[in-house]
Amino acid sequence: MNSRIERFLKYMESENIKKAVILKKENINYFLGKYFMSFSVLVFEEQPYLYVGKLDKDYAEENFNFLEIREFKSWEEIFKGCDGVERELSISYLKYIDKEYKIISNKIKEMRMIKDKDEIELIKKAAEISDKAMNWVLNNLDDVKDLNEYELAAEIEYIMKKNGSIKPAFDSIVVSGKKTSFPHALPTKDKIEDILLIDIGAVFEGYCSDITRTFLLKDDEEMKKIYNLVYEAKKVAEEYLKEGITAKQLDSIVKEFLGDYEKLFIHSLGHGVGLEVHEEPRLSNKLKDNEDVILKEGMIITIEPGLYLKNKFGIRIEDLYLIKKNGFEKLSKAKIPEY
Amino acid sequence: MNSRIERFLKYMESENIKKAVILKKENINYFLGKYFMSFSVLVFEEQPYLYVGKLDKDYAEENFNFLEIREFKSWEEIFKGCDGVERELSISYLKYIDKEYKIISNKIKEMRMIKDKDEIELIKKAAEISDKAMNWVLNNLDDVKDLNEYELAAEIEYIMKKNGSIKPAFDSIVVSGKKTSFPHALPTKDKIEDILLIDIGAVFEGYCSDITRTFLLKDDEEMKKIYNLVYEAKKVAEEYLKEGITAKQLDSIVKEFLGDYEKLFIHSLGHGVGLEVHEEPRLSNKLKDNEDVILKEGMIITIEPGLYLKNKFGIRIEDLYLIKKNGFEKLSKAKIPEY
Known part of the structure; x- marks a missing residue:
C-alpha cells in the first residue's frame, strides 16, 4: 500500500466500485511509484494486487513488496466482477465484463494532474x-x-x-x-x-x-x-x-x-x-x-x-x-x- | 493509394464494410508505408483519407500525397457511419459510433504477418x-x-x-x-x-x-x-x-x-x-x-x-x-x- 493506492481505494468506496482493473501502463506505474516496463495488470479490490507474467514474477515480488503479486492466468479471471475500468480500455475486453461498469479515468487524471x-x-x-x-x-x-x-x-x-x-x-x-x-x-x-x-x-x-x-x-x-x-x-x-x-x-x-x-x-x-x-x-x-x-x-x-x-x-x-x-x-x- | 491500401479496400468490399477507422499507430504507418509519429486517423471509405492536426497538415501533404489529407475537426465526423473498427479501439469512442460495427483487426494482422x-x-x-x-x-x-x-x-x-x-x-x-x-x-x-x-x-x-x-x-x-x-x-x-x-x-x-x-x-x-x-x-x-x-x-x-x-x-x-x-x-x- 502507498498513499496513492489508499486515495484511490477511498474513491472507489465513495463511488461504490467493488473491483477496478487498470491496464494503462502509466497509470500502473503511477500507483506502483516505480517504472515497470513489463506486461502487468493492477486490480483494485479491498486489497489491491498486480498480475504479471511468469517471467516477471520474481522481479515484481522483489520490487513491489507492498502489493500481492499474482501470475497472469486469464482475462476472464481478471475481469470477473469488475465494475470499474479505464476510458482507454480496448473494446476487445468488453466480452469479459459481466457487470455494469463505471469509468474511473477522471479520478486518476485528477490525481495525476497535481504532482506530489x-x-x-x-x-x-x-x-x-x-x-x-x-x-x-x-x-x-x-x-x-x-x-x-x-x-x-x-x-x-x-x-x-x-x-x-x-x-x-x-x-x-x-x-x-x-x-x-x-x-x-x-x-x-x-x-x-x-x-x-x-x-x-x-x-x-x-x-x-x-x-x-x-x-x-x-x-x-x-x-x-x-x-x-x-x-x-x-x-x-x-x-x-x-x-x-x-x-x-x-x-x-x-x-x-x-x-x-x-x-x-x-x-x-x-x-x-x-x-x-x-x-x-x-x-x-x-x-x-x-x-x-x-x-x-x-x-x-x-x-x-x-x-x-x-x-x-x-x-x-x-x-x-x-x-x-x-x-x-x-x-x-x-x-x-x-x- | 498503394497496394496495401488496395488489398484492404478489397477486403472491405468482400465483407461489406463501408467505412473503417484506423487509430492504431503501427497500423496507420503500415498503410502509409512510412513512419509518421504525429497524431493521425486513417479512414477507409471508397477513397481513403488521413486526418491530422493543423500543425502536421503541410508535412502530411508533402509526404503522403497518395492520400487525401484532412484537418482533424471532431470525433463525431470521423466515426459517422463507421462500421469497421480495430480491436484496440478504446471504449471511450463507442459513444460516437452510430452503426453496428465489425472488427477489422484480423485482416490487418494477417496482412502484417507476411512481410512484403x-x-x-x-x-x-x-x-x-x-x-x-x-x-x-x-x-x-x-x-x-x-x-x-x-x-x-x-x-x-x-x-x-x-x-x-x-x-x-x-x-x-x-x-x-x-x-x-x-x-x-x-x-x-x-x-x-x-x-x-x-x-x-x-x-x-x-x-x-x-x-x-x-x-x-x-x-x-x-x-x-x-x-x-x-x-x-x-x-x-x-x-x-x-x-x-x-x-x-x-x-x-x-x-x-x-x-x-x-x-x-x-x-x-x-x-x-x-x-x-x-x-x-x-x-x-x-x-x-x-x-x-x-x-x-x-x-x-x-x-x-x-x-x-x-x-x-x-x-x-x-x-x-x-x-x-x-x-x-x-x-x-x-x-x-x-x-
Whole structure:
C-alpha cells in the first residue's frame, strides 16, 4: 500500500466500485511509484494486487513488496466482477465484463494532474538531464554545425542516456533549415544550416521532461523578428502563469498578444507533463467550457509558443513549469539564446 | 493509394464494410508505408483519407500525397457511419459510433504477418543496425567491463542512433550479475561483472529488430553448461524452422528438448517482429488450437531460448529469422560467442 493506492481505494468506496482493473501502463506505474516496463495488470479490490507474467514474477515480488503479486492466468479471471475500468480500455475486453461498469479515468487524471513531492523531484531530475544535453549544444554550437541532424540527435540522446534517462520522452526533434517549419519533423541526414530547432525530453524513473530551443545560425532579420516575438510571447504567458488562471485563458492571452501572427501559431500553448509527456491539462483556446481546467499549485506544464512560416522556417521556445500559488518555478533551466 | 491500401479496400468490399477507422499507430504507418509519429486517423471509405492536426497538415501533404489529407475537426465526423473498427479501439469512442460495427483487426494482422519486399528490406536494415552495436560490444569486451550497465546501454544506443535507428525498439536490457536472472531487468549503475546479458533492438523507418547475446565474463562451469544448453536449444529450433510447422509445435519441440530444464525457460520461444517488436505470430506452447499459426514464408520472427536460475544468473540467446519455404534466412548476424 502507498498513499496513492489508499486515495484511490477511498474513491472507489465513495463511488461504490467493488473491483477496478487498470491496464494503462502509466497509470500502473503511477500507483506502483516505480517504472515497470513489463506486461502487468493492477486490480483494485479491498486489497489491491498486480498480475504479471511468469517471467516477471520474481522481479515484481522483489520490487513491489507492498502489493500481492499474482501470475497472469486469464482475462476472464481478471475481469470477473469488475465494475470499474479505464476510458482507454480496448473494446476487445468488453466480452469479459459481466457487470455494469463505471469509468474511473477522471479520478486518476485528477490525481495525476497535481504532482506530489516525489513526482516533482523526479520531473526535476528529468529536466536536469535534458538541460545537460541542451547546454552541451549551446556550448558547442560551432562544432554542431559540422554534424547532420541525425548525428546531433545521437549526441543529444547519448548525453541524456548517460545521465540516467531511460529513453527519450518522444522522438527527438532535431531539425534545421526549412524543416523547422514543420512542428513535428524528424531528423534527417541533412547538414545543419541556417536555423536549428531542438525539442527533446528525458525520462527519469518513468517521469518526463520537455524543452525546446531554437538557434539562429545565420544573420537574418526576419528570423530575428519572429524569434523575438516568440520569446516575448513566452514572457507574456509567464506573467499570467499562476494558480487560478484557466488553461484556456492562458492560451487565449498569448494568442491575443500575437495579433496577426496568431495564424502562424498552429498548435496550442502547452500541455501537462508527468508520466506521459503529453497529459492533462492541455493549454488550448479550443477547449469547450466543460473541458477547461483551472491551473493549480502542483501542476507541471510546458509553455511553448511557436511561429511557423511555410517553406521558410519555424521557431519554438519551450520551458517546463511547476505552478505555484503566486507564480511558478521554472524546471527547465538551459539558457535561452538571445538574438 | 498503394497496394496495401488496395488489398484492404478489397477486403472491405468482400465483407461489406463501408467505412473503417484506423487509430492504431503501427497500423496507420503500415498503410502509409512510412513512419509518421504525429497524431493521425486513417479512414477507409471508397477513397481513403488521413486526418491530422493543423500543425502536421503541410508535412502530411508533402509526404503522403497518395492520400487525401484532412484537418482533424471532431470525433463525431470521423466515426459517422463507421462500421469497421480495430480491436484496440478504446471504449471511450463507442459513444460516437452510430452503426453496428465489425472488427477489422484480423485482416490487418494477417496482412502484417507476411512481410512484403519493402518491409523485409527495412527489417534487414534495422537488424544490421543492432548488429553493429552488438559487434562493437563483442570487439570491446575488455573495455566494456570498466563501464556500468547504464553507461554501456548509452554506448549501445548511441551506435544504433548514429546508424539510423529512430529509437530503441524497447527499453534496452543491458544487465549483469544476478540481475540476468530477471528476463526484463533494466540497466542500473552497477558495474558489469560475471555475466552480461544484452537484449536490444533498433527501429529503422518504423520497423524493428531484436537480438540478444549473453557474455560469460568469468570461468564458471555451471554458467558454461547452461549457456551451451541454450545454444543447443536454439539450434534445435533452427532445425525445424521452415514454412509449415506451427508456432506451438516449434515452442513445444524446444521445451521437450530441454527436458527437466524446461521449468527454467519461463517465457515463450519467440515472437513476430515488424512495425511492433512483439507482434504475431507468438511462438508459445500455451496457444489454444484456434490461436496457433502455421508459419509461412515471409514471416519474420525471433527465436530466443533462455534459462533463468533464481538468485544466480540467466542466459538468453536470440536471433531474428525470415521464414522461407524450406528453411530460413537469419537476419541478425552478430557473432554468437562460444564457451
